[in-house]
Amino acid sequence: MNNNDNSLLAKLGSAIDSGTLNPVRHILNNLSPPDIAHQLETAPPHLRNILWEIVDPEISGEVLQELSDDIQLEFLNQMDGAEVASITEGLDVDDIVDILQQLPDRVIPEVLKAMSVQDRLRVESVLTYSEDTAGGLMDTEVITVRPDITVDVVLRYLRRFEELPDITDNLFVVSRNDTFLGTLPLSKMLTSSPNTSVREVMNTEVEAIHVNLTDSDVAQLFQRQDLVSAPVVDDQHHLVGRITIDDVVDVIVEDADHSLLAMAGLSDTEDTFSSISRTAPRRALWLGLNLLTAILASSAISLFEATLEKVVALAILMPIVASMGGVAGSQTLTVVIRGMALGQIERDNFKWLLSKEFTVGALNGMLWAIVMGAIVSVWFDDWTIALVIAAAMAINLVAAAVAGTLLPIMLRSLKIDPALAGSVILTTVTDIVGFVSFLGLATVFYS
Amino acid sequence: MNNNDNSLLAKLGSAIDSGTLNPVRHILNNLSPPDIAHQLETAPPHLRNILWEIVDPEISGEVLQELSDDIQLEFLNQMDGAEVASITEGLDVDDIVDILQQLPDRVIPEVLKAMSVQDRLRVESVLTYSEDTAGGLMDTEVITVRPDITVDVVLRYLRRFEELPDITDNLFVVSRNDTFLGTLPLSKMLTSSPNTSVREVMNTEVEAIHVNLTDSDVAQLFQRQDLVSAPVVDDQHHLVGRITIDDVVDVIVEDADHSLLAMAGLSDTEDTFSSISRTAPRRALWLGLNLLTAILASSAISLFEATLEKVVALAILMPIVASMGGVAGSQTLTVVIRGMALGQIERDNFKWLLSKEFTVGALNGMLWAIVMGAIVSVWFDDWTIALVIAAAMAINLVAAAVAGTLLPIMLRSLKIDPALAGSVILTTVTDIVGFVSFLGLATVFYS
Numbered sequence: 001m002n003n004n005d006n007s008l009l010a011k012l013g014s015a016i017d018s019g020t021l022n023p024v025r026h027i028l029n030n031l032s033p034p035d036i037a038h039q040l041e042t043a044p045p046h047l048r049n050i051l052w053e054i055v056d057p058e059i060s061g062e063v064l065q066e067l068s069d070d071i072q073l074e075f076l077n078q079m080d081g082a083e084v085a086s087i088t089e090g091l092d093v094d095d096i097v098d099i100l101q102q103l104p105d106r107v108i109p110e111v112l113k114a115m116s117v118q119d120r121l122r123v124e125s126v127l128t129y130s131e132d133t134a135g136g137l138m139d140t141e142v143i144t145v146r147p148d149i150t151v152d153v154v155l156r157y158l159r160r161f162e163e164l165p166d167i168t169d170n171l172f173v174v175s176r177n178d179t180f181l182g183t184l185p186l187s188k189m190l191t192s193s194p195n196t197s198v199r200e201v202m203n204t205e206v207e208a209i210h211v212n213l214t215d216s217d218v219a220q221l222f223q224r225q226d227l228v229s230a231p232v233v234d235d236q237h238h239l240v241g242r243i244t245i246d247d248v249v250d251v252i253v254e255d256a257d258h259s260l261l262a263m264a265g266l267s268d269t270e271d272t273f274s275s276i277s278r279t280a281p282r283r284a285l286w287l288g289l290n291l292l293t294a295i296l297a298s299s300a301i302s303l304f305e306a307t308l309e310k311v312v313a314l315a316i317l318m319p320i321v322a323s324m325g326g327v328a329g330s331q332t333l334t335v336v337i338r339g340m341a342l343g344q345i346e347r348d349n350f351k352w353l354l355s356k357e358f359t360v361g362a363l364n365g366m367l368w369a370i371v372m373g374a375i376v377s378v379w380f381d382d383w384t385i386a387l388v389i390a391a392a393m394a395i396n397l398v399a400a401a402v403a404g405t406l407l408p409i410m411l412r413s414l415k416i417d418p419a420l421a422g423s424v425i426l427t428t429v430t431d432i433v434g435f436v437s438f439l440g441l442a443t444v445f446y447s
Numbered sequence: 448m449n450n451n452d453n454s455l456l457a458k459l460g461s462a463i464d465s466g467t468l469n470p471v472r473h474i475l476n477n478l479s480p481p482d483i484a485h486q487l488e489t490a491p492p493h494l495r496n497i498l499w500e501i502v503d504p505e506i507s508g509e510v511l512q513e514l515s516d517d518i519q520l521e522f523l524n525q526m527d528g529a530e531v532a533s534i535t536e537g538l539d540v541d542d543i544v545d546i547l548q549q550l551p552d553r554v555i556p557e558v559l560k561a562m563s564v565q566d567r568l569r570v571e572s573v574l575t576y577s578e579d580t581a582g583g584l585m586d587t588e589v590i591t592v593r594p595d596i597t598v599d600v601v602l603r604y605l606r607r608f609e610e611l612p613d614i615t616d617n618l619f620v621v622s623r624n625d626t627f628l629g630t631l632p633l634s635k636m637l638t639s640s641p642n643t644s645v646r647e648v649m650n651t652e653v654e655a656i657h658v659n660l661t662d663s664d665v666a667q668l669f670q671r672q673d674l675v676s677a678p679v680v681d682d683q684h685h686l687v688g689r690i691t692i693d694d695v696v697d698v699i700v701e702d703a704d705h706s707l708l709a710m711a712g713l714s715d716t717e718d719t720f721s722s723i724s725r726t727a728p729r730r731a732l733w734l735g736l737n738l739l740t741a742i743l744a745s746s747a748i749s750l751f752e753a754t755l756e757k758v759v760a761l762a763i764l765m766p767i768v769a770s771m772g773g774v775a776g777s778q779t780l781t782v783v784i785r786g787m788a789l790g791q792i793e794r795d796n797f798k799w800l801l802s803k804e805f806t807v808g809a810l811n812g813m814l815w816a817i818v819m820g821a822i823v824s825v826w827f828d829d830w831t832i833a834l835v836i837a838a839a840m841a842i843n844l845v846a847a848a849v850a851g852t853l854l855p856i857m858l859r860s861l862k863i864d865p866a867l868a869g870s871v872i873l874t875t876v877t878d879i880v881g882f883v884s885f886l887g888l889a890t891v892f893y894s
């Protein structure tokens with residue numbers, strides 16, 4: 001728990017009580033925009049709105065851009081097009097586009113109309129690309145040089161800039177018609193003699209990123225090659241922008257978050273401090289879906305009503321079989337979903353993976369079948385029920401392993417998000433297999 | 448599914464059959480080290496060993512450093528100290544240290560003895576810091592300059608380097624006794640007149656990172672401030688190294704992976720393609736723990752044996768109450784664990800969070816209580832059991848919300864990992880509350 005943060009929220013509370021917001025305004029606006037955004041994100045909704053109102057208008061665009069989508073949208077909904085245009089003035093093009101993509105389609109033209117012509121043209125060129133592609137991630141502010149000039153000329157050219165764009169580690173070398181030729185790393189330029197030509201020192205081994213590459217693939221490329229920035233080109237190999245590591249880190253965090261949140265049936269925009277009216281309906285949807293599957297599993301149980309009436313011990317033990325299958329299945333599912341997110345699962349290793357998970361499931365199935373059989377034979381002093389639970393446990397752990405491996409692959413090929421749909425379907429499978437194998441075997445032995 | 452990768456694994460298969468590995472050796476060693484590492488990670492273990500043996504020894508250190516911990520250790524275990532020293536020669540100090548920290552303590556001195564004196568001293572200075580601190584993350588290769596020289600002198604000094612260390616966006620300005628004074632961004636240097644002094648253009652607003660800051664805090668700092676590299680200082684504010692974004696991205700990915708894997712009871716070193724002999728025992732442990740908690744929940748059911756004997760419908764319906772509680776609880780748990788990982792949860796907003804989750808739980812509890820009550824009254828044509836399940840559902844969803852919020856906070860204050868222990872304890876709570884409230888209420892109404 002961070003004491004600084006504590007004191008700001010606490011001070012805000014007492015400032016509201018005493019009716020003067022000035023001390024809070026002072027503390028808040030002395031923080032950096034990302035830290036202000038953090039304060040807003042962790043404040044309960046009613047305090048968040050007060051904090052937002054006292055953010056210095058000059059930096060509110062930067063703060064807005066750092067906020068999570070859900071909260072961004074909350075504030076955007078209170079503004080008209082001109083206000084959005086004015087607040088985003090001066091931001092990087094990719095950041096403006098990120099914000100615009102939150103807005104309803106009918107509002108975007110209003111905002112564009114209120115922008116300066118230059119900004120509008122730049123924003124429009126990026127807006128044509130989908131949010132989750134290299135084009136949607138890129139910034140259009142790029143410094144380019146020609147290959148036939150010397151390093152000294154480049155150095156003199158750079159001195160004419162007030163400052164270089166943030167996170168500039170490379171200049172880009174292009175031909176007369178903007179075809180991408182290579183990168184000129186600043187560090188390389190600094191260690192070369194001023195008389196060498198750009199052509200001699202430029203790096204031509206850089207792979208330019210195509211504007212339609214997905215953002216997740218861009219992230220993997222940056223990670224594998226330890227990139228800080230990379231050029232983006234169109235179909236004609238013309239340079240159209242560049243992607244920087246700060247935006248890639250956001251993609252990495254979002255992708256990782258997505259798996260975690262989706263597996264619990266939460267949307268990516270679920271914020272810890274979202275308001276109740278936003279959170280409750282979203283969660284309700286997921287609970288409703290789960291209720292359907294739980295009723296399905298219970299209908300499976302109801303097939304064996306007669307057996308349950310005869311042997312009440314079955315009712316006591318059946319949740320154990322289902323629970324063990326659920327746990328084993330979710331372990332396999334998590335490993336497979338993570339492997340898919342890392343781009344590790346391919347046709348040639350999938351068979352091995354399936355046989356591995358099957359074997360692990362079978363080994364653990366046998367182990368816990370024996371343990372559970374022994375426990376039950378002592379607990380209920382009944383060898384039949386011990387044998388039945390042992391067999392059902394082994395069956396369910398193997399079924400869980402197979403379902404946990406096949407399900408995400410099948411869902412992906414159906415273009416359904418495996419992280420979101422996987423866990424709910426898997427639990428249904430392991431519940432039903434668990435109940436049916438246990439109660440079914442019991443029905444055979446007790447009839 | 449990547450066709451390139453397919454073909455390599457497929458070619459390896461046929462190469463092994465035909466007994467000649469040369470074509471595969473050629474393809475493999477033409478890839479970049481990170482791509483070779485990716486091939487090794489996604490190959491089944493028996494093929495992985497063959498691939499590792501044909502990696503060009505000159506790049507095997509770089510490949511090793513890119514591998515996941517589990518596989519790294521597998522290969523390291525096959526080497527002696529001298530081999531480890533030779534394979535890691537030429538790597539960055541922080542990467543050598545990462546590898547050494549995998550080794551058993553008794554092997555490390557052997558490796559250090561086999562290194563060159565210069566390497567050994569640099570590695571030893573970093574080895575003293577724990578792996579999960581800024582010190583363990585940093586590299587010691589840093590270019591420093593004094594504040595009183597001119598930019599022109601710096602430019603001439605840099606030209607004496609063959610090349611600058613990877614990801615150099617700043618030089619560091621230090622006093623005569625190595626006290627950190629500020630950073631000199633390359634981009635700033637390039638836009639300044641050569642005659643200005645370093646003191647005039649250096650950035651003194653940079654916050655140096657203390658060598659003992661945790662790696663997760665370092666990652667948050669990099670994310671919030673969009674850093675590419677940052678200076679690391681000791682207690683005396685002496686510059687001891689620098690941290691670069693590529694290593695921070697690894698920390699971000701590990702932290703995100705940790706929550707995902709731990710919530711399914713998987714260790715951070717669980718690889719999709721780990722061998723069966725490594726995977727099975729780890730999973731067994733978790734299943735065993737879950738078996739204990741499932742038996743606990745079943746003992747709760749057994750308290751109501753008499754009631755179950757009277758009304759078999761209870762056995763059919765009770766898993767629904769437990770399941771809904773489990774799902775609602777894991778949603779809350781996931782949101783709270785993610786909020787904690789992002790440093791969002793503090794004393795001052797925790798009370799609001801608890802009341803929010805309580806309200807959401809209560810609202811959804813009422814909603815699904817009514818729906819489930821209606822369904823059951825039709826399904827079993829029994830108003831008593833409909834009332835009982837409605838009440839139990841509401842109770843369990845509220846209990847799930849409260850447990851899902853309080854548990855991770857309590858676990859953290861006990862220094863227990865909430866992502867790992869949270870889900871298993873939570874399910875136990877929601878199972879027991881679900882069964883006891885449902886069967887307990889039924890016992891009252893049916894006695």
